[in-house]
Amino acid sequence: MAEQTGRGAPQTFYWYDYETFGVNPRRDRPAQFAGRRTNLDLTPAGEGEVFYCRPPMDQLPSPESALLTGITPQLCAEKGLNEAEFSQRVFERLNTPGTISIGYNTLGFDDEVNRFLFWRNFLDPYTHSWQQGCSRWDLFPLVCAAWALRGDGIVWPQWQDLVDVYPKARGRSGVCFKLEFLTKANGVGHDHAHDALSDVHATIGLARLLVEKEPRLWQWALENRTTQKVHEALADRKPVVWVTPRFGVARGCTGIVACLHQEKHDCWMWDLTADPTLLRTLSFEELRRRIKLPHTDPEALPIRKLKANASPFVCANLRVLSPERAARYGIDLAVAAENIRKFQELAPLVAPALADVLSDRFANEDAAPVTNPDASLYQGFPSRNDKLAFARIRASSPEQLKAAAASGEIHFDDPQFAELLLRYRARNWPETLSEEEAQHWRAFCRSRLIEGADRAITLQKYFDEIDALQASPRYEDEAHQEILGALYDWGEYLGSAAE
Template identity: 60%
Template sequence: MTQSFYWYDFETFGIRSRTDRPAQFAGMRTDMNLEPSPAAGEEAGEVFYAKPSEDYLPSPESCLLTGIVPQLCEERGMPESEFAGRIFERLNVPGTISIGYNTLGFDDEVCRFLFWRNFLDPYSHGWKDGCSRWDLFPLVCAVWALRGDGIRWPLWEELDPERFPQAAVRKGVCMKLECLTEANGITHGQAHEALSDVEATIGLARLIREKEPKLWDWALANRSKEQVRAALEKGPVVWVSPKIGVARGCTMLGGMLYANGNDVLMWDLREDPSVLRTLSREEIIERITTPQSKLPEGVTRLPVRKMKINASPFVCGALGVLSPDRAARYGIDRAAAVERYQALLEVRPLVEGILAECMEHGGGLEPVDVDAALYDGGFT
């Protein structure tokens, strides 16, 4: 079966991926060498608009950000059922790897709920007929954290606060797509215009593939949840994720503390997991589920983070991928981490029931509209 990438991006009328509606979609298929290769019935670069639903109110802030207003979508768009069908066809071409920049953090869920509302299989593009999903964003973070000397990395301190208001309060590397492309001379017509973002993402992917070919090939080959789970079950892993924080290199040597389906609680082996033996059930739950800002003075969160193994996290069981100098820079002692992993294995059975409660924390929400009920057991 011939594999291909289908690069895509949504512009939406809001930031809630489950309930806000898509305004614009753009996509481009490439071969595995990242050269344009449209399938039958496709164009080299495609843009679709969706007519706004009459029972939905777009976010004014989103319209200002993207420049896409409901009147434009009404003029150029198609009914949502047709819009969904066209996207579904493209992501379900056999052998398609659907991919974008932070797509598994937002756009893929927009897809799922779009398909759900229009009676299409919301999951088939992730498994059926050789189809699968990937996300360039975790790989970009990993390239910066582990390698990346041939790529220019913009810093928040160097950005214009008038253009990027977050630059007034943030420090360190900036992973915004438009900043990365500008720093590296990659054409990016207009940020927050879907086709421009797609073309820029492909350009960034080409740069990474050129500068770090081994890392590119490894990440592509090890993106599935089955491979991530296998690595976690074997021992400690290098996990690179922006949620770990730039100050720590977005990197941890971590061990699996608890798993429930695609959700895994990871322990950061910078810290000794034996502390769990000294805490009560209530203390463990509080220090995992409560934001730091809401904890009592002098109490810190436990070094536990949730990983979605079906979201192509960058997880590597070969600890040597993290060089000694970068480990030292990020405050990681590899020898100590390996020892702490043995302590983690010993304490894990003792807290399994408590951790199951942590995973359920926040459940029991009120019933939602059927349009957003994909994860609630289907139609009843």
């Protein structure tokens, strides 16, 4: 049965997936979106749907991404919606009251695509995670937890067994969590990996397998996915079992941890397999130095950041990790229990110094200011006046926006949004630009395509990459060569359009 949200809307899952023209969700653009709604018992509540997005004129696709998906920019130009309409469709589906938006590694990738897509198109990047009973979930952490803590009824593919069908598996060992191999190993239909709708159906099939094999784990994870539940589990520096690939497959992706310091949803966790009394022996400068070291460095402190609003798998009941599994992963439960006692005594004493060190470290991770308005989502929240302008922009027709721009009617407190509005109009309705605006847009496109502004790939690098891929034996077959030829044509088209 469908659960009811606090606002009375029935809860449903909306399973979705993107195929994109690159691997950076903040910069690269969506090519294809697919989704399907189900009830919480995974019965269909609608048909699967697919739509494409027209590629931008100011940015080149990643050739390797196009080879992986088989989607060319020409296909998206022919079948696609402009980005304004594309973003609106996605926004409506994820913001339907009671929607739990979910996929496979969606919070690691696809939801960043959502946020920056919405941002570029003057839609709220966050409402789908909290408003009108909406929330987010991700099947990937639960799959990792099923393998790490239970999962005996599920077949887990191994990297070393995949070399013949997946050359990138060479040199790797241990469990493979890639969706296409998990589904194949367990007889879940997945006809076309890296086709968005096929990936959606495969993800739903994998969820059904989890419900069948591990129903109690599934139900627990569903009920404890929210930010509030995660914060409750971490409160008062309580120890929790945290399953995440950050700990590595050899250690079962599993740690027993407790929260040292928290800033909103960012929680810095101490690995309780390590003795926390070390913290009392280090000076402020030594703390600062060792916190900044990569985890592969033997001097690095065992501190990892957990994002409470990203549905991590954390469980305050430490018995979820059996002694047998702990021993298999090299986790000494007796040592962890002693370190828990030490941590509870020590943490309040070192918390102030650690707060200063951790705040200093992470506040400066992205110290360089973002000057590109397309990518400035995390630079601060828009003012109330700017949000009202966003709503007006989304409610206006292209002709109304043209008139408003000509008359100067739309005012922003933050001047970057004036540039973002011009780009929004140019990408979606270039025919409405004045001659002066069109010249500005062409100059902007040239700055990206020729000079590599905003870290964009230049035409020269793009063509060099295509040449190298065409000469590679991995892509010598006719289908791949056709895609590479289409990509070359697209580069020439964008280059001529920017002149």
